[in-house]
Amino acid sequence: MEASWINALIGGGMIGLAATIHLLVSGRVAGVSSIYFGVIKPKAGDFLWRLKFVVGLILGGLLGSLFLSDPFVNVSGRSVLAVIAAGVLVGFGTKLGSGCTSGHGVCGISRMSPRSIVATLVFMLAGILAVRLISFVVGG
Amino acid sequence: MKQGLVALIVGTLFGLGLTVSGMTQPQKVISFLNVFGHGGQWDPTLAFVMIGAISVHFFAYRVKKHKTSPFFGDKYYLPDRKDIDKKLIVGAVIFGVGWGLGGYCPGPAITSLVSLKLEPFLFVTAMTMGMLIQEYVFKQK
Numbered sequence: 001m002e003a004s005w006i007n008a009l010i011g012g013g014m015i016g017l018a019a020t021i022h023l024l025v026s027g028r029v030a031g032v033s034s035i036y037f038g039v040i041k042p043k044a045g046d047f048l049w050r051l052k053f054v055v056g057l058i059l060g061g062l063l064g065s066l067f068l069s070d071p072f073v074n075v076s077g078r079s080v081l082a083v084i085a086a087g088v089l090v091g092f093g094t095k096l097g098s099g100c101t102s103g104h105g106v107c108g109i110s111r112m113s114p115r116s117i118v119a120t121l122v123f124m125l126a127g128i129l130a131v132r133l134i135s136f137v138v139g140g
Numbered sequence: 141m142k143q144g145l146v147a148l149i150v151g152t153l154f155g156l157g158l159t160v161s162g163m164t165q166p167q168k169v170i171s172f173l174n175v176f177g178h179g180g181q182w183d184p185t186l187a188f189v190m191i192g193a194i195s196v197h198f199f200a201y202r203v204k205k206h207k208t209s210p211f212f213g214d215k216y217y218l219p220d221r222k223d224i225d226k227k228l229i230v231g232a233v234i235f236g237v238g239w240g241l242g243g244y245c246p247g248p249a250i251t252s253l254v255s256l257k258l259e260p261f262l263f264v265t266a267m268t269m270g271m272l273i274q275e276y277v278f279k280q281k
Contacts, residue, residue: 005188011161012192018154019193020200025146027210028217030154032247037271049147054250056151061251063152064159071159072255076166076243080262086242087249087263089234091270094246096278097231098219101245102154104232105190110197111218118224119232124173126236131173134241139179 019107031103032057033094097123142212155251161189164252166243166259173240238270 019030026049038050064071078086094100097119099108104123108116162168162185171183209215239245244252244263252260 005185008161008185008188009192011157011159011163012189012194013196014153014157014160015189016157016193016196018150018157019197021146021153022150023197023200023210023216024203024207025211025213026150027213027215029219030150032154032245032250033271036246036250037275040268040271041275049144052144052147053151053154056148056153057155057158057247057251058254059148060152060155060157061159061164061254063156065254068159071162072164072252072257072260074166074243074257074259076170078166078242078259080258083242083244083259083262084266086238086244087266088270088273089238089241090245090249090263091238091267091272092274092278093231093233093235093238093270095231095271095274097228097235100235100247101190101239102247106193106197109190110194111201113219113222115219115221115224115228119228122229122232123236123239126233127173127240128175128236130237130240131170132176132178135174135176135178135180 015102015106016110019102019110023107029103029107031099031107033091033100034098034103037095093123146212154247157193158248158251161192162186163189163245163248169243169245169248170240 022028022030035050035053038046039054061072099116099119104116104119109120158164168183168186171180172186174180174182204216242263244260246267249260249263249267253264
């Protein structure tokens with residue numbers, strides 16, 4: 001599946017709609033890293049809805065796979081070690097920085113939070129530089 | 141319970157959106173971050189994910205102004221900090237590096253678990269470890 005800008009826009013719209021429902025119905029920010037952390041370190045009375053959200057993420061993926069061809073294809077060529085290191089960095093960084101692309105990038109920017117605008121610019125730049133550095137190291 | 145059903149629906153719509161958008165394809169993420177076009181063409185396609193999402197979600201906050209409480213529940217649980225501190229910046233840097241390294245961020249990685257591929261499992265496990273390390277080892281009380 002070659003996801004075009006139309007896929008991106010429609011998918012983004014769905015994400016925006018999900019976040020909107022989550023805000024107006026449940027009163028919460030749809031920040032995946034924070035929601036997920038509440039699953040791995042649960043607080044009493046604040047666990048089940050988070051678990052259901054995370055299960056929903058996976059269900060959504062299942063639904064998508066029914067009508068899209070190979071939406072989870074990974075031809076990035078990153079080694080097992082790189083993927084593990086990346087995971088640790090993303091886990092640590094999103095926890096330390098209080099959010100990720102959904103929490104800061106979508107929700108934070110939508111409500112014009114200066115913290116989120118800054119965080120988003122910073123993680124985008126960091127990602128850009130990381131890709132450039134890796135490309136240099138790998139490709140020469 | 142209504143709250144749980146809404147969470148399930150929201151999560152499912154969110155995961156579906158991620159899957160449709162292309163965010164669950166690491167190469168596409170890396171190509172999006174490859175602004176310098178080194179070793180391959182820059183692919184700005186994924187910029188439309190955030191554009192699409194914010195275009196919709198921006199209005200949620202306009203509506204919220206007129207609603208003292210959410211439909212289910214007594215109050216809003218929104219972050220209220222306004223300061224830009226070192227933890228935010230350092231955290232964002234570390235996250236961004238990990239994102240460029242693996243091509244996954246939390247949502248797409250979790251959603252991709254359904255594919256039963258190795259990388260999402262490795263990533264989500266490692267991401268869990270990373271979060272717990274920050275919580276228990278490095279967190280300043």
